[in-house]
Amino acid sequence: xxxxxxxxxxxxxxxxxxASLNCTYSDRGSQSFFWYRQxxxxxxxxxxxxxxNGDKExxxxxxxxxxxxxYVSLLIRDSQPSDSATYLCAVGRFQKLVFGTGTxxxxxx
Amino acid sequence: GAGVSQSPRYKVAKRGQDxxxxxxxxxxxxxxxxYQQALGQGPEFLTYFQNEAQxxxxxxxxxxxxxxxxxxxxxTLKIQRTQQEDSAVxxxxxxxxxxxxxxxxxxxxxxxxxx
Numbered sequence: 001x002x003x004x005x006x007x008x009x010x011x012x013x014x015x016x017x018x019a020s021l022n023c024t025y026s027d028r029g030s031q032s033f034f035w036y037r038q039x040x041x042x043x044x045x046x047x048x049x050x051x052x053n054g055d056k057e058x059x060x061x062x063x064x065x066x067x068x069x070x071y072v073s074l075l076i077r078d079s080q081p082s083d084s085a086t087y088l089c090a091v092g093r094f095q096k097l098v099f100g101t102g103t104x105x106x107x108x109x
Numbered sequence: 110g111a112g113v114s115q116s117p118r119y120k121v122a123k124r125g126q127d128x129x130x131x132x133x134x135x136x137x138x139x140x141x142x143x144y145q146q147a148l149g150q151g152p153e154f155l156t157y158f159q160n161e162a163q164x165x166x167x168x169x170x171x172x173x174x175x176x177x178x179x180x181x182x183x184x185t186l187k188i189q190r191t192q193q194e195d196s197a198v199x200x201x202x203x204x205x206x207x208x209x210x211x212x213x214x215x216x217x218x219x220x221x222x223x224x
Contacts, residue, residue: 004151043200043215044152088151095140095207096165099151 003027004091006100014108019076021103023089026070032092033065035074038102039085048074079107111135113216115201121222122191130186130219132201138214139207141184143176144200146218152200158184159207191223 036044144152
């Protein structure tokens with residue numbers, strides 16, 4: 001079992017729709033949870049972090065964490081073609097981040 | 110500097126050749142990380158420095174991989190006797206403090222191709 005699991009996709013949504021990205025993790029001692037966006041050929045860019053159970057909203061992005069279910073999600077409202085990228089879930093314990101393989105999101109105009 | 114700088118951007122090596130990849134973190138950042146990202150995969154942790162001390166090297170895949178950060182700023186990842194399976198993007202990241210949950214700033218990476 002991988003430490004951080006994501007569906008590789010692609011997840012295809014029309015412009016203006018809500019994109020829902022999911023991630024599960026295996027280490028119950030994990031302390032921090034991040035979503036990174038990575039455009040093709042570029043480095044990962046942090047878009048959301050969440051540390052406690054519940055929802056955290058930032059603009060069009062909402063991160064959700066459920067530690068009991070070991071589940072993290074990212075919702076992107078009003079999806080835009082520019083949101084098309086790979087979204088990496090990363091889980092932290094102490095100083096080390098473990099990444100999932102990423103979900104490729106395609107937003108069609 | 111303004112961001113994490115890595116060089117070279119691209120490196121082509123013949124199998125068996127040694128390579129050195131450089132990372133220049135954001136000035137003053139305490140923590141520095143190296144990750145390896147194979148095509149279509151997420152970044153895989155290689156090693157971590159707190160200033161000049163290498164605190165975790167559990168992700169280095171073999172003894173052909175060696176990293177150093179002698180003065181607590183610039184870091185070099187060296188790969189000896191490169192193999193085709195070493196072909197990947199090598200990402201360097203730094204963070205301001207040595208605390209859990211710190212935001213990581215990534216460099217643009219070095220794409221290594223071993224022929």
